[in-house]
Amino acid sequence: MIKNLTALLKYRQLIQSMVARELKARYRGSVLGFFWSFINPLLLLLIYTFVFSIVLPSRAPDLEPYALFMFCGILPWTWFASSLLESSNVLIAGGNLIKKVLFPAEVLPIVSVVANMVHFFLGLPILAIFLIYYQHPPGFLDLLWFPVVVAVQLVFTLGLALIVSSLTVHFRDFKDILSNLVTFWFFATPIIYPMQMAVDRGGKLFLDLNPMTHLMVSYQEILFYPGDFGHWKWLLALGVASVGLFFLGYFMFDRLRDTFAEEV
Amino acid sequence: MNVIDVVDVTKTYRKYARRKQFATLKSAILSGTLVGDLKPDETFNALKGVSFSVPQGCTFGIVGRNGSGKSTALKLVAGITKPTTGSVTVQGRISALIELGAGFHPEISGRENVFINGIMLGLSKREITRRFDEIVEFAELENFIDAPVKTYSSGMYMRLGFAVAIHVDPDVLLIDEVLAVGDEAFTHKCLDKFAEFRRRGKTVLLVTHSLNLVERFCDEALWLNDGRMRATGDPRRVVSAYITDVEKQEERHMAAADARSAAALSEAAIASEAVATPKPGGGNVPEGEGGPPDMFQATEGRWGSREGEITDVQLVGEDGEPAHVFACGERVEIRMTLRAARALSDFVVGIGIFNLEGVCAFGTNTNIEELKGDRLQGEGTVSFFVDGLDLVAGTYKLDVALHKLDGYPYDYHRLLYGFRVKSRTQDAGIYRPRHRWGFGGGVSFKERIGS
Numbered sequence: 001m002i003k004n005l006t007a008l009l010k011y012r013q014l015i016q017s018m019v020a021r022e023l024k025a026r027y028r029g030s031v032l033g034f035f036w037s038f039i040n041p042l043l044l045l046l047i048y049t050f051v052f053s054i055v056l057p058s059r060a061p062d063l064e065p066y067a068l069f070m071f072c073g074i075l076p077w078t079w080f081a082s083s084l085l086e087s088s089n090v091l092i093a094g095g096n097l098i099k100k101v102l103f104p105a106e107v108l109p110i111v112s113v114v115a116n117m118v119h120f121f122l123g124l125p126i127l128a129i130f131l132i133y134y135q136h137p138p139g140f141l142d143l144l145w146f147p148v149v150v151a152v153q154l155v156f157t158l159g160l161a162l163i164v165s166s167l168t169v170h171f172r173d174f175k176d177i178l179s180n181l182v183t184f185w186f187f188a189t190p191i192i193y194p195m196q197m198a199v200d201r202g203g204k205l206f207l208d209l210n211p212m213t214h215l216m217v218s219y220q221e222i223l224f225y226p227g228d229f230g231h232w233k234w235l236l237a238l239g240v241a242s243v244g245l246f247f248l249g250y251f252m253f254d255r256l257r258d259t260f261a262e263e264v
Numbered sequence: 265m266n267v268i269d270v271v272d273v274t275k276t277y278r279k280y281a282r283r284k285q286f287a288t289l290k291s292a293i294l295s296g297t298l299v300g301d302l303k304p305d306e307t308f309n310a311l312k313g314v315s316f317s318v319p320q321g322c323t324f325g326i327v328g329r330n331g332s333g334k335s336t337a338l339k340l341v342a343g344i345t346k347p348t349t350g351s352v353t354v355q356g357r358i359s360a361l362i363e364l365g366a367g368f369h370p371e372i373s374g375r376e377n378v379f380i381n382g383i384m385l386g387l388s389k390r391e392i393t394r395r396f397d398e399i400v401e402f403a404e405l406e407n408f409i410d411a412p413v414k415t416y417s418s419g420m421y422m423r424l425g426f427a428v429a430i431h432v433d434p435d436v437l438l439i440d441e442v443l444a445v446g447d448e449a450f451t452h453k454c455l456d457k458f459a460e461f462r463r464r465g466k467t468v469l470l471v472t473h474s475l476n477l478v479e480r481f482c483d484e485a486l487w488l489n490d491g492r493m494r495a496t497g498d499p500r501r502v503v504s505a506y507i508t509d510v511e512k513q514e515e516r517h518m519a520a521a522d523a524r525s526a527a528a529l530s531e532a533a534i535a536s537e538a539v540a541t542p543k544p545g546g547g548n549v550p551e552g553e554g555g556p557p558d559m560f561q562a563t564e565g566r567w568g569s570r571e572g573e574i575t576d577v578q579l580v581g582e583d584g585e586p587a588h589v590f591a592c593g594e595r596v597e598i599r600m601t602l603r604a605a606r607a608l609s610d611f612v613v614g615i616g617i618f619n620l621e622g623v624c625a626f627g628t629n630t631n632i633e634e635l636k637g638d639r640l641q642g643e644g645t646v647s648f649f650v651d652g653l654d655l656v657a658g659t660y661k662l663d664v665a666l667h668k669l670d671g672y673p674y675d676y677h678r679l680l681y682g683f684r685v686k687s688r689t690q691d692a693g694i695y696r697p698r699h700r701w702g703f704g705g706g707v708s709f710k711e712r713i714g715s
Contacts (some may be wrong), residue, residue: 012593014383025371100363101667102343126435258346261339262277 001254011107015114016108022115024066041123043070045130052142063194065134069110072223073191073216075127076149080157080212081182087161088168088175095264106253107262113157117150123205131223142222142229149218152235155241156211162249166256169263189218214238265356267436267467268318268424270342273335273350275311275491304363310336312491315350318484323458325482325499327475329513334471338362338440341469354468356435359385363440366423370414374405377413378428381579385432395431402453403427423450430457437461440471455481475503475690511589511686513603518588525680564680568673572608572640572666576601579662579683590653592687592696598648600664604674607641613675615648616663617655618679626657627692631669633647656696657687 027033048067063069087109095101131137146208170176189212207213214234221229230252307351313334318324319584326334339345340352342360367384368377378399382392392399400409403423423505430437437458472478478485478499487506494509495502504713580597581587590596598615614629630637662681666674685695703709 013389017380017383018387019371021372021376025377029369061595080284096363096366100360101384102360102365103360137513177500261345 001249004104004254005250007104008106008110011104014104014105015111018111019115019118022111023118037122039118040127041071041075043128044074045126048074050149050246055191060194065136066091068130068134068136069194069220069224070192071127071130072219073150074171074187075120075220076153076215077105077186077189077191077212078123079116080153081186082118082119082180083113083157083161084164085179086116088178090247091165091169091260092172092264098260098264103106106140106162106250109253110158111159117154127223136224138223139228145218145222145229145232145235147240149222149235152239152242153215155246156215159245159247159249162246162253166253166260169260170257185210185212189213190214190220192221207236211238211241265320266317267320267322267355268316268469269351270314270316270337270341271341271351272308272387273311273337273347273352274315275333275340275345276307276309276348279306284646285587292623295523300331311347311488313342313350314488314491314493316486316493316496318467318469320467321462321483322484323462323470324470325470325472325478325485326476326488327472327503328488328494330472330509331490332488334488335362336491337488338469338471339605342438354436357386357432357516358436358438360438361426361429361440362438363425364422364429365414366420367412368413370427371412372673373411374400374409374413374416374424378409378424378607381428381433385429386430393415399424399427399431402457404450419447422460423608426454430454432698434466436467436469438469438471441473455618475507479503503587507686509529515589518684521634522588522681529547530543535674566676566680567678568667568675570675572602572604572611572674574600574664574666574675575603575643576676577654577662577677577681588682589684589686592657592685593652593654593698594649594651598650598662598664600641600646601643602646602666603643604640607639608674610636610639610668612665612667612696613637613646614665615668616665618663619694620661623694625660627663629665637669652698653685654696654698655685656691656693657685657689659684681708 012135023034023037027036032039045067048070049065052066052070060066090108090112091098091105094103094105094108097108098105119192164174164178168178188206188210190207195207195213195217197202214231215238218231218235221227221231316324325335328334336345338360339362340347341354342362343352343354344360344362358405365377365381367381369380373395376596378396379389379392382395387395400406403420403426405420405424408416408420413424416424439458458468470478471483480568482499484497485502486496487494487502491508494503524621576599578586578599578637579588579590581590582595600613602613612629612631614627614631616627618624619625660683661679662683663676663678664681665676665678668674701709
């Protein structure tokens, strides 16, 4: 396993070029091409603005503008959710590579996580523009934490993606369970509602047990809420747990690796 | 030094029973058979105790019928699958031509695909840049390299895949039946490339159905049958043993086909007798059940009044044994057993040989060849001796007939007997005259490698 992990470093170039290919291929043939990476989150934000300022005006004054609050959570959540859903299919879709070419299979889920991370990054300028537009600038010290949150989410997502991708090879219907699971997880995480609301109604323990809570709350505290970033203890604990999860996922993937060529 | 060492390898695949195929996580958990279901209950051994080793610089061929485990062996050497028991060791960089262009993404250009495919096969970006022009030139795609791969024809796709794989500069090259990727010219270019590999002392493992290629190109060959090693060593010896076995197999198949049509016939005969009884010896009724006795209407069947009968037809080869597969040019006897309850004097025996498209290769009868029927009573045999079966390789069908001089059929067997002619050359047409080539003056030829 350790040997394979160090080999993974050698595949940097492969991962890099496959991510580039993934991004290029995604918008190939569309008129606006790469701009969709900006336009998609922009449209999403406009829809939320419309819904929450006109259709369903929010009543919590500290959450104004509500669309911006939601956007801080939805952007990273999209990265997380699409990574998981894509990696559930990635080994089966890439079956040709696994069966016909000597190919390090773990590259495939890693590529889908990293490609979605790039999309997440491309959405950040839109977020920045609206933070400035609403005169809601995050604190400079808070922003130093931002790369840390991203890093923790990356490791956490990679670990889960490895588990999900190797499981779906053996249980195809895991894919369908997963999409429902992700939807449930979305509502079980304080993204479209503030953490405080759940705490007031006694759901704190439940939310604390959800690792995504700490990532989302971190994003919200850094980008949206005024004041210092107070959630860093949780974040670092999650970081340590994520590294553990990554090794667990990699171990599992490595154990099942030899079965892939026969099962996909 | 051995570059490839395969020691006592067995590869077991899991056979999917219907129940397993639809096994799901939910049902696995609910029935508590999660662990059990992951274990194979019905298995299939693709390879059984196979061992071979390939020394440095050797070109090693694997032959065998479909499903004999050739590709599995290649995948094991490539490291794509792991052996169930036994061990496989390979030294040096491997490039496997198992499926060409397996990693191509249809939406992006050939140029980008060359880079990504090259990286997948283990090259660095710099190495690809250096070889890029060579790759494109080899694939003959200079004008299309910037077009998306989805617009390529399948030949272009394969050529590009082949070009990338071959420029990886491997120490060990594994080839699985991929030489059929282009036109003649491209195939020759590939063969030249392999020859270059050999010269440079690289090791090649070749899985192919082109026995010619194995004989001319390989230093050693292995014949796999049903996952087991049948023969290994000198390619000519291995290939000829393999061919003999294939012929035996075909012989059995054609014998079985003949037995089936014979069985169908005897049933039909019983049925037609039942119809024919009201008009015993009705000479003016040409027994319409089998359709009109038109020589060139290619339907199978048997018809006739049966006053005289052909009860058995055998093809006998040079060794005196009935057979269905013959070598081109072999001496063959068509042996018919005739029977007539009442004596006949107006009768003609004819034969016709047709190819599968229904073209008559040869047809004659005793009347054409100026023999007049004299007496047919009881049982007797008629043999038609062919001194040399000079037909091009292929499957042929045989007509035999017993009829009156005016064409009234006693017993007509239409395309009921099949036989096959084997040849190592792939000439065109039907007739293969005995021939040779001669050259003189400034014309000379040399032997060509490959098919």
